[in-house]
Amino acid sequence: MVLNLLLPLAGLLAAALLWAAGAGWLAGVTPVASAFAPLATGEALLQLVHGRDLWEHVWLSLQRVAVGLLIALVLGVPLGVLTGLSAGFSRATTPLFQFARMISPLSWMPIAVMVLGVGDAPVYFLLAFAAVWPILLNTAAGVAQLDPNWLLLARSLSATRRETILRVILPGITAHILTGVRLAIGIIWIVLVPAEMLGVSAGLGYFILDARDRLAYSDLMAAILVIGALGYLLDHAARSLHRRWLHA
Amino acid sequence: MNAPAVAPSVLAPAPASEAVLAARDLSFAHPGIGTVFEGVSLSIRRREIVALLGSSGCGKSTLLRVLAGLAQPAHGEVRFLDAPLAEPHPRSALVFQQPSLLPWLKLADNVGFGLDFAHQPRSDGAARQARVAAALEAVGLAGREAAYPAQLSGGMAQRAALARALAREPELLFADEPFSALDAITRAEMQALLVDVVHRWHSAVLLVTHDIDEALLVADRILLMGGSPGRVLREWTVDLPHPRDAHPEALTALRLAILGALRHSS
Ligand SMILES: Nc1ncnc2c1ncn2[C@@H]1O[C@H](COP(=O)(O)OP(=O)(O)O)[C@@H](O)[C@H]1O
Ligand SMILES: [Mg+2]
Numbered sequence: 001m002v003l004n005l006l007l008p009l010a011g012l013l014a015a016a017l018l019w020a021a022g023a024g025w026l027a028g029v030t031p032v033a034s035a036f037a038p039l040a041t042g043e044a045l046l047q048l049v050h051g052r053d054l055w056e057h058v059w060l061s062l063q064r065v066a067v068g069l070l071i072a073l074v075l076g077v078p079l080g081v082l083t084g085l086s087a088g089f090s091r092a093t094t095p096l097f098q099f100a101r102m103i104s105p106l107s108w109m110p111i112a113v114m115v116l117g118v119g120d121a122p123v124y125f126l127l128a129f130a131a132v133w134p135i136l137l138n139t140a141a142g143v144a145q146l147d148p149n150w151l152l153l154a155r156s157l158s159a160t161r162r163e164t165i166l167r168v169i170l171p172g173i174t175a176h177i178l179t180g181v182r183l184a185i186g187i188i189w190i191v192l193v194p195a196e197m198l199g200v201s202a203g204l205g206y207f208i209l210d211a212r213d214r215l216a217y218s219d220l221m222a223a224i225l226v227i228g229a230l231g232y233l234l235d236h237a238a239r240s241l242h243r244r245w246l247h248a
Numbered sequence: 249m250n251a252p253a254v255a256p257s258v259l260a261p262a263p264a265s266e267a268v269l270a271a272r273d274l275s276f277a278h279p280g281i282g283t284v285f286e287g288v289s290l291s292i293r294r295r296e297i298v299a300l301l302g303s304s305g306c307g308k309s310t311l312l313r314v315l316a317g318l319a320q321p322a323h324g325e326v327r328f329l330d331a332p333l334a335e336p337h338p339r340s341a342l343v344f345q346q347p348s349l350l351p352w353l354k355l356a357d358n359v360g361f362g363l364d365f366a367h368q369p370r371s372d373g374a375a376r377q378a379r380v381a382a383a384l385e386a387v388g389l390a391g392r393e394a395a396y397p398a399q400l401s402g403g404m405a406q407r408a409a410l411a412r413a414l415a416r417e418p419e420l421l422f423a424d425e426p427f428s429a430l431d432a433i434t435r436a437e438m439q440a441l442l443v444d445v446v447h448r449w450h451s452a453v454l455l456v457t458h459d460i461d462e463a464l465l466v467a468d469r470i471l472l473m474g475g476s477p478g479r480v481l482r483e484w485t486v487d488l489p490h491p492r493d494a495h496p497e498a499l500t501a502l503r504l505a506i507l508g509a510l511r512h513s514s
Contacts, residue, residue, distance in 0.1 A: 149348035155318055156336045158367035171352045245352075 035217035044218035068127025076135030084143025118199035131184035142176025182238035274324035285478035299463035302473035341413035347405035349397035356393035383411035
């Protein structure tokens with residue numbers, strides 16, 4: 001129990017020491033690098049946390065995560081159910097989905113900006129495009145793993161298609177959908193920062209570029225820490241949601 | 249409790265109109281694989297417990313699905329309460345080998361699951377609750393309404409599956425090897441429970457089983473299925489009161505007769 005807490009702390013501490021050593025060595029080469037050091041970063045982080053700016057960027061980024069995830073769910077779950085239920089649809093779309101899934105969403109960026117204009121829309125598109133695949137594929141896997149007797153039970157009750165979907169299939173695949181959501185959140189969080197580096201004027205990705213332009217390297221490092229911490233918390237939240245559903 | 253009053257089991261022959269289910273000259277084939285059964289005619293009277301006995305793979309489950317309206321026969325007709333059957337009848341219910349409870353629903357909601365679908369006779373809140381309570385009480389699970397399926401033992405889960413079927417107050421209960429996944433002691437308890445509750449509910453039962461002793465202990469009539477394609481080869485009436493273990497000699501004689509017929513058919 002104590003070890004469970006101590007070992008991760010030891011790992012983090014070792015990383016901080018390596019970080020300090022690396023920054024110190026780099027500062028010998030380029031003096032500007034001293035701004036990357038843990039202490040300077042810590043000071044910058046404290047200031048940022050006490051100000052309002054950072055929180056506005058965080059809030060905007062989290063909103064984009066939510067919108068992107070929502071769009072991915074609205075598209076991914078029905079498509080996944082269709083893929084799981086219809087062998088024909090599955091065969092027709094599997095190569096396409098596997099193909100599209102392997103394209104880095106960021107490569108769509110120029111086209112997305114051209115079609116959707118600058119602003120939030122292309123960011124939503126990129127996030128949803130990145131997140132839809134794990135949700136779609138996990139939903140389809142969940143449908144394929146449904147207990148056939150549940151479907152037989154629904155048929156023996158002369159359930160309509162709608163009743164079967166709402167009362168048996170959707171609750172039956174919720175655990176799988178939540179697994180997809182967890183993976184999707186991880187991907188969204190990774191795609192978010194570069195997606196926010198183009199065409200928007202707020203958000204964590206924008207903040208990184210802005211810090212670079214201001215030559216505020218300590219702020220930049222602090223933003224990186226914030227991005228990591230928030231990602232960790234998001235993943236943790238998604239995990240515990242999954243666990244709670246399974247407990248029921 | 250809105251369970252019907254206790255009635256004696258009715259073994260006397262009934263007129264044809266007393267049949268809850270009547271099947272005539274049924275056959276069924278899987279496309280490209282072959283005929284599973286053919287020339288099957290049978291009828292089940294109200295409140296009668298009929299065992300469909302046969303070795304694994306002889307087509308019992310397939311026949312049950314056709315009789316329950318879950319699959320359409322290639323030839324022949326199924327009539328339920330004197331009307332042609334095209335889809336599962338609202339006054340029928342199913343129990344499978346696996347309890348197949350829905351793990352996201354509490355026990356009470358699992359038992360009431362068969363009561364609120366568009367094609368079912370609707371029952372409002374109070375009536376629904378009463379049915380669920382009566383069914384849970386009958387299978388000995390009163391007080392466990394709030395439990396989740398993951399918290400039930402295998403035997404308890406199968407009791408819950410039986411309660412889910414009883415809550416529909418079925419005229420005919422289809423059971424496909426409902427106890428074959430249970431240990432011997434639990435199985436014996438469940439067999440006695442089944443006889444007890446279907447008598448109280450005035451339900452008929454079609455029990456699919458490959459266990460001769462189960463058929464002997466539970467059924468009023470035993471249909472032996474076998475051959476390829478499958479047919480109903482023979483039938484026996486078990487004219488003994490429950491509990492049957494009080495009549496070992498009669499059971500043994502019948503058992504030998506059935507074993508002989510089984511050997512003859514294979
Ligand atoms: N979906 C199916 N497709 C093809 N063949 C099947 C299918 N289901 C069952 N069968 C075949 O039909 C025969 C009867 O199966 P079943 O009715 O399950 O027998 P039982 O319940 O008596 O063990 C078996 O030979 C089985 O292999
Ligand atoms: Mg079977």
